[in-house]
Amino acid sequence: MGFSDAVRRLGSGAGLVVQPRMGFEDPARMRAGLAATRAAAAATVGTLTVDSFTRLGDLESVRNALAEGTELNGYPIASHPAETTRAILDGLASDDFPVQVRHGSAQPQPIFQALVAAGLHASEGGPVSYCLPYGRTPLDESVRNWRAGCHELLRAQDLGAEPHLESFGGCLLGQLCPPSLLVAVSVLEAMFFHGEGIRSLSVSYAQQTNMAQDREAVHALRRLCAELLPDADCHIVVYTYMGLYPRTPGGARRLLARAVELAVDTGAERLIVKTEAEAYRIPTVEENVAALEFAGAVARSLTDRRDGAALATHLEAGPGTRATDGGEVYAEAAQLVHAVLDCDADLGRALSAAFKRGLLDVPYCLHPDNAGRTRSFIDTDGRLRWADTGDLPLPPGTAAGGRRSVTSAALMSALSYVRDAYDRPDLASEPALRLAEPDPGPPTLEGAPR
């Protein structure tokens, strides 16, 4: 059974499938983490997150760290023998508990080779989404690597499995990217995978600053997939907020509950959760399990509370047929996607050309292959909008234009907008905690690979 099929089947009873981010160097600990995820009181998918040396293709540093006993920040799947990984998964990974490998690499071939050898078939990323935000690998090179990576993953077919790839395009820098660009990149990457022969796909969207806009974005994603990938087996995964995360337990829970609501309302099939520890450090297994069970419970209560008639229609017709057109986000995303498709018949070359010409341009992204001419801001209604569209193929008037200036102080408050909004109720009732709040200092991105 393919990953998408398994996710759909798991979610049909529970309303939503939930998944952590989790990776440990030690095989026994990795197995315990997967076992705890499987045992959690929710419909769960397991995750094997790879360490940052493997992500960068630096397998020599992994060997040194393993030899010296220096702890890695994830599971070094390309360095442990396939039997070790098989032993971790033995009796755990199945159609009832699919396991996905998450990594962050612009050179995924060794990772895909290793996961197929271990009997797995599901992973994620993309030539744009795992290149531009995090490093310096040239985009052309990342496209070549991802093409080769898809071919590695297709070898899973020889073992009777259906290879699956999820685009990470719905995240990009984690925050302050207008949803239309997130939707466009996610759809384009899924089309790239499809063009390389992958038939089981998922597209992603990371929760942003405004619920109504987020709902439009998920509907836009589904509509574009239906139009452009009609014969693919495609589902939608929502990422709980990937920017600066609330520091209070209450704020963290409220933001996660909101992400569950977004996923359930829009019929998304899967949700990646965040924990109460997110603002501080890599979460423990227990913290992840607590977040999975909380998200599962919220999903069940939302599903139960729904009007019975509407729910019946929804289940009968399938979540993709709900009458929502994606609004403004769809209109912009469709223009971006079609402008890229017009660049070149080969989608890999089209993606490279589009970034060179600024037809795709991620605001605030410092990668040398990103034009860097776009800017975004959070409007008074909480929607993410363009302050400057640079050379994006969007109609004049899309950007707020010269009235908007982005200063360091404005950037800091935009980066902290969600954290502050969700922490506020708890901080207001606990003045001591508020006084103890330090100046935020330069921002970090909790969503970045380790």
Add this chain to the structure above:
Amino acid sequence: MTGSGSLPTPHPDPADAVGPVGTAGPAEAVRRTVIVSGVASDSHTWNLIYLQMLVEELGYDVVNLGACVPDDLLVRECQARRPDLVVLSSVNGHGYQDGLRVVEKLRAIPALGETPIVIGGKLGVRGAESQERVGRLLAAGFDAVFDDRADAVVAFRGFAAVLPGRAVGGLL
């Protein structure tokens, strides 16, 4: 790269400006350059974008080298551009090791012997640095260390606003 990843200069509202933007007289016709850079092992960029804007608001031109900058690229860029200040920022917890290593390479270049070089951010995995570790960074060649403390941004801005040799008309 030749600064293609650098951001266009924002045009801050005068009321928001924290520095002497627009006060440059004839004595300050040549704008001074600051290199902002991540270190080799660190993929974070929001810290670099924030620092770029903050330094630009003080009236400097900024070349932002971005994330995961290998030591030799940083050395080459500093050699070629002769910046008036080098700002290294790291938040992944390995900045201490990365910083110690690369500052020695920078100081080995005669032209950079007197150039102010600073580092800041979350340099280790345990919050604010010990005096001993800060001392080692300073001894290795940094002019200042702005580690993970509440007043780090204010302290850095104060440092960057009054670089030696800056035209008097441009000072706060």
